[in-house]
Amino acid sequence: MTDASERDVARSELRWGLITIAAVSVIMLAVIYAGVVMHINPPSNVERIDPKGLHLSAEFTEANLGTKVEANGQITARIVTTQFAFVPRCVILPADTPVTLRLSRPDVIHGILVSGTNVNTMVVPGFVSQVHTTFRKTGDLLMPCHEFCGLGHSEMLATVRVVPKSEFHPGPDGRIACAAK
Ligand code: CUA
Numbered sequence: 001m002t003d004a005s006e007r008d009v010a011r012s013e014l015r016w017g018l019i020t021i022a023a024v025s026v027i028m029l030a031v032i033y034a035g036v037v038m039h040i041n042p043p044s045n046v047e048r049i050d051p052k053g054l055h056l057s058a059e060f061t062e063a064n065l066g067t068k069v070e071a072n073g074q075i076t077a078r079i080v081t082t083q084f085a086f087v088p089r090c091v092i093l094p095a096d097t098p099v100t101l102r103l104s105r106p107d108v109i110h111g112i113l114v115s116g117t118n119v120n121t122m123v124v125p126g127f128v129s130q131v132h133t134t135f136r137k138t139g140d141l142l143m144p145c146h147e148f149c150g151l152g153h154s155e156m157l158a159t160v161r162v163v164p165k166s167e168f169h170p171g172p173d174g175r176i177a178c179a180a181k
Pocket of ligand 1: 081082083084109110111145146147148149150152153154156
């Protein structure tokens with residue numbers, strides 16, 4: 001009798017152990033699938049950059065900021081957030097197209113969100129914040145800094161101009177900037 005019940009306990013524990021392993025495996029596979037296949041990962045993707053040499057680095061020099069269509073067709077908007085401005089103040093991107101925002105900053109911690117979308121990330125000195133998204137609505141979306149970064153924090157905002165694909169015409173170098181309105 002005692003033997004049987006001990007065996008029952010062991011079997012029950014084993015069963016729950018296996019269920020737990022199965023559940024954790026499903027969650028881990030979902031996380032890996034989202035990261036590798038769907039490219040969903042935390043914006044702070046542990047990509048380091050020297051904040052002091054930001055404007056000298058190849059990627060975040062002034063001439064390389066704004067929207068660019070890469071050779072492989074990838075559309076990337078590069079933005080530097082500083083106290084207390086975005087460079088550039090406006091980026092233009094096509095709707096219904098996967099796009100990437102890459103942000104970095106030379107000074108203090110900022111945070112950005114694009115109103116009406118799920119784009120929301122901290123921008124931490126020494127790192128590149130990267131967000132993959134697809135904008136569904138067209139129009140000028142406000143992109144404010146939402147992390148208190150100093151006296152000018154409330155003045156710190158930019159615009160993401162989302163245009164229909166048919167109106168997105170980058171130049172021969174793949175670059176496109178917001179036209180003055
Ligand atoms: Cu930058 Cu608040």
